[in-house]
Amino acid sequence: MNELVNKLRQGNRRALARAMSSVGATGHAESSLEVCLRESTGQVPWWGFTGPPGVGKSTLLDALLVHLREHGRRVGVVAVDPTSTRSDGALLGDRVRMMRHAVDDGVFIRSLATHGHHGGLSDATLHCARLLELAGYDPVLIETVGVGQNEVEIRSVADLCVVVLGPGYGDDIQLVKAGLLEIADVVAVNKCDLPEAQRLVNEVRQEFAAAARDIEVVAIEAKSGNGVPELLQRLFELDRARRTETAEASRGRRRTLGEIRRRTEFSCRQALGRAMTGPEVEQWITKLNRGECSLATVISRLAALALAELQQEADDG
């Protein structure tokens, strides 16, 4: 175990790739590595990047990697893998645009496959980001597609959240914006060579002004790199400000808190799911549909069933 941790701290890429694959052991039992990671990380900032599909998040990350390397930073990236198959290595399946950094020893990119699962993604993200931190990568960049509930997930994992927007989503952009702007620390509007993007910049600025929220909106063009240094400066500033505001330890605590919450939610959902398959449920539906019992009663009984189930499981496990 100590040997593994030493290898990881020295930045051994093979050990890192292997340790990343070890996450997601079934059930609640944690490996000693996971326990060790929780204890020994929490200092490095994690920056989350989210936005609607096709907005150019990978291109932006690619551009940021260039600048961060110029600043002498070693950078870790956790990206949701758009393909559902993945190799046990870290580099296959990565996005093509980022591939050129694969040969750079100062960059480690890990793709995570979603496999259509929910709930497990954040745990894997957390695990990989902690590993990257232990291996000396700073900062750690996390990329997810954000629409709907994903945005809540990234907020609970990342320290700073960059929302990437762009033109070309029709009416839906309003909906996407509504959810995403709530969680933004910085907004990057991509494709600012297009006039619609400039309109979007103004629109978002007005929305923040109306809500009296002091969030910077940076116009970028990820492909050419325009605006990317400005975005990076803003991220460094925000990091410094947060670092002086709060104690170092609080970052680790916040991550642990999020981890507990997500895992407990998952555990409750599974217990409720099992309770829902019980023979009583069919009868309850009949009664509910006839107006013979209330929804509140059903919820209370389901909660009781799930609780019993959970205790049973804890006793067994």
Place this chain on the structure above:
Amino acid sequence: MNELVNKLRQGNRRALARAMSSVGATGHAESSLEVCLRESTGQVPWWGFTGPPGVGKSTLLDALLVHLREHGRRVGVVAVDPTSTRSDGALLGDRVRMMRHAVDDGVFIRSLATHGHHGGLSDATLHCARLLELAGYDPVLIETVGVGQNEVEIRSVADLCVVVLGPGYGDDIQLVKAGLLEIADVVAVNKCDLPEAQRLVNEVRQEFAAAARDIEVVAIEAKSGNGVPELLQRLFELDRARRTETAEASRGRRRTLGEIRRRTEFSCRQALGRAMTGPEVEQWITKLNRGECSLATVISRLAALALAELQQEADDG
């Protein structure tokens, strides 16, 4: 109450709009209207439409409305409203393209604002769709933006699920596809005047073939209406097939089951949130970060707290 239900059955638009606004009473207590709706609906098919932002879902719905009206159908639409403000009427805030149907008495369009909330959306959707069904609209069309967990939501509400895809999402389309194709009964690929869309049609067909899933992929061009009659025919066919396969009552049962599950999970999440603010939690985190207790212990204790809270609350309410 009976008077209200009669008005609704007669298709009184003002009563309908008012009843739609009444949903979302806090807590578990249900109005007598909600109970009545659960008892008296479940026969009309609900078709869900989901897909990434900007793919053209509204344009498709607009085209479908034209054809459904030609078939003599009265059609209800529940659409997630891209604006966050809404009037108490049913028509303001609707998407511009669909507005021309607002003057048609055979169409009722309801926009639902998300307000950034999660969990509550499906309840409101269910309520409005049931109301539209009671008022004689058949079918009821439900439109949501689908990426990530939203797709699970629409699947638990709609009887048939149309996944709308289109070109132009870069690498992200792989990710979006992965989640969406799992829930599709039919796939409509929009913008098929573009060669990239035709490639997407072939790609999706190959994926279904490889997975031995018999899902039709329809090439459409929502703007011109090309392919929309074919899509509609497919939906009618699927509806007829399902209707003969399963008893009429099962639709209502399935909806109630989904309703129970979503409401219980939502309440459980809230109960967990309250449990997380308890004084024990800070101590647990300290212990966890020091490696003095296991994550499994914390999770099972918290889950027990949350479920007990949920049960208590449901009993009180």
